[in-house]
Amino acid sequence: MLKIKDARVVVTCPGRNFVTLRIETADGLYGLGDATLNGRELAVVSYLADHVIPCLIGRDAHQIEDIWQYLYKGAYWRRGPVTMSAIAAVDMALWDIKAKAANMPLYQLLGGACRTGVMVYGHANGQTVEETVDEALKYQALGYKAVRLQSGVPGLPSTYGVSGDKMFYEPADGALPTENVWSTAKYMRTVPKLFEAARLALGDDVHLLHDVHHRLTPIEAGHLGKSLEPYRPFWLEDATPAENQEAFRLIRQHTTTPLAVGEVFNTIWDCKDLIQNQLIDYIRATVVHAGGITHLRRIANLADLYQVRTGCHGATDLSPVTMAAALHFDLSIPNFGVQEYMRHTAETDAVFPHAYSFKDGYLHPGDAPGLGVDLDEGLAAKYPYSRAFLPVNRLEDGTMYNW
Incomplete structure (x- = not known):
């Protein structure tokens, strides 16, 4: 068993906002997952910190499929960009950990x-x-x-x-x-x-x-x-x-x-x-x-x-x-x-x-x-979150339209 010991969300803005999940195991391995949802970043931060991370502690990081099903089917309110971005971050981090444990790049x-x-x-x-x-x-x-x-x-x-x-x-x-x-x-x-x-x-x-x-x-x-x-x-x-x-x-x-x-x-x-x-x-x-x-x-x-x-x-x-x-x-x-x-x-x-x-x-x-990517948390801390929205779009007569 590769027990999940801790997990945390890191938000940084080196020119634009990114949301990163870091999952750590009791064996000292860690994995990273991206949870960025452009223009709605903090919604995913809350979803992860308040609703997902507490459910991960103590689970076996090797059980990627089971954890995916747990987070998807167990929430009842399925799908949607916030839910699926949060699940994606967990999934990426777990694959990162599994490949590191195997000492090979993930594609192998x-x-x-x-x-x-x-x-x-x-x-x-x-x-x-x-x-x-x-x-x-x-x-x-x-x-x-x-x-x-x-x-x-x-x-x-x-x-x-x-x-x-x-x-x-x-x-x-x-x-x-x-x-x-x-x-x-x-x-x-x-x-x-x-x-x-x-x-x-x-x-x-x-x-x-x-x-x-x-x-x-x-x-x-x-x-x-x-x-x-x-x-x-x-x-x-x-x-x-x-x-x-x-x-x-x-x-x-x-x-x-x-x-x-x-x-x-x-x-x-x-x-x-x-x-x-x-x-x-x-x-x-x-x-x-x-x-x-x-x-x-x-x-x-x-x-x-x-x-x-x-x-x-x-x-x-x-x-x-x-x-x-x-x-x-x-x-x-x-x-x-x-x-x-x-x-x-x-x-x-x-x-x-x-x-x-x-x-x-x-x-x-x-x-x-693993994934072959790391996170410099000290440097990330120098770039605090900065609210940024995507534009909206109107036709020439003022009607709201698809951006």
């Missing part, structure tokens, strides 16, 4: 490597099409095989995905939510021009991706996907809000552009119909918001039956703990597709020293025991 415990590296995509953005393409060329020069393209929309004061910080885009930008303005018509005129220019500049060997961020109706999404087909997108992400999974059937009827969705999903039930009806091509559920490695493996196994590949969310609102967990997961599954990789700031990397590394468009988790 998950079945070993299915590939030599994990293909990642970076974020190219700019106020104009030309600026975005210039940024995409910089990523290509760094060796990236895949690049996400986000451009400002003429006539709109701000646009999702466009930031002055090219490598470290952080949307949670205010102590109260800022308000953005949106026009679907103006946006729809811009994206095909962006892809036309990017394909011409970058050639045929770089994968091009785009995030709609849940802002279109299904028929609008079908129209956009059709207009992008000549430029062979790798995927069109979050084309419409996915609460209504059936909506993707209508998109499918109008375009062969590959579809990706799922960064806001919390359980296999959020994506079951999309996968088994083959309405998507990539499932983007992430380790931290979908119940940890244990549950994400179930989602990937289901997806594999229907030739759906993974494309896990990996923006800077996920700490290096989640990035490492995602890489071990990515390396070990047969139906991996691509991994989002938005680089963290130097301050974040110092707080979370890690073994994963980037080379020629690929990440590798490294071969340190």
Whole structure:
């Protein structure tokens, strides 16, 4: 038995807020789990500190599956981002401990490597099409095989995905939510021009991706996907809000552009119909918001039956703990597709020293025991929590809309 002796939550803000769970065993081993929920961080802190940690003390850290089921089924109020982020943090920490106890990198415990590296995509953005393409060329020069393209929309004061910080885009930008303005018509005129220019500049060997961020109706999404087909997108992400999974059937009827969705999903039930009806091509559920490695493996196994590949969310609102967990997961599954990789700031990397590394468009988790990530708690304490909200979005007539 590997008895859990203690657990605590560490909140730090080295440029943005992160919530980290540290679980310690009586044998002296410890594991880390990420519990960050962008804009709602303290809700997960309370869930862990007040409701989860007291239930962990004295349990066997080796019993990962049983503890997962205990926290999920035992709560009665199942699912949801707060619950599942808390469960994910426990799950990651326990896998970290188990792999350290075995003295091997986690991917070896998950079945070993299915590939030599994990293909990642970076974020190219700019106020104009030309600026975005210039940024995409910089990523290509760094060796990236895949690049996400986000451009400002003429006539709109701000646009999702466009930031002055090219490598470290952080949307949670205010102590109260800022308000953005949106026009679907103006946006729809811009994206095909962006892809036309990017394909011409970058050639045929770089994968091009785009995030709609849940802002279109299904028929609008079908129209956009059709207009992008000549430029062979790798995927069109979050084309419409996915609460209504059936909506993707209508998109499918109008375009062969590959579809990706799922960064806001919390359980296999959020994506079951999309996968088994083959309405998507990539499932983007992430380790931290979908119940940890244990549950994400179930989602990937289901997806594999229907030739759906993974494309896990990996923006800077996920700490290096989640990035490492995602890489071990990515390396070990047969139906991996691509991994989002938005680089963290130097301050974040110092707080979370890690073994994963980037080379020629690929990440590798490294071969340190466990996840290969640590937490410098002394340094973390120098960056206290700072309230930060994600923006909200309104149409030009003032109607609340999807951000």
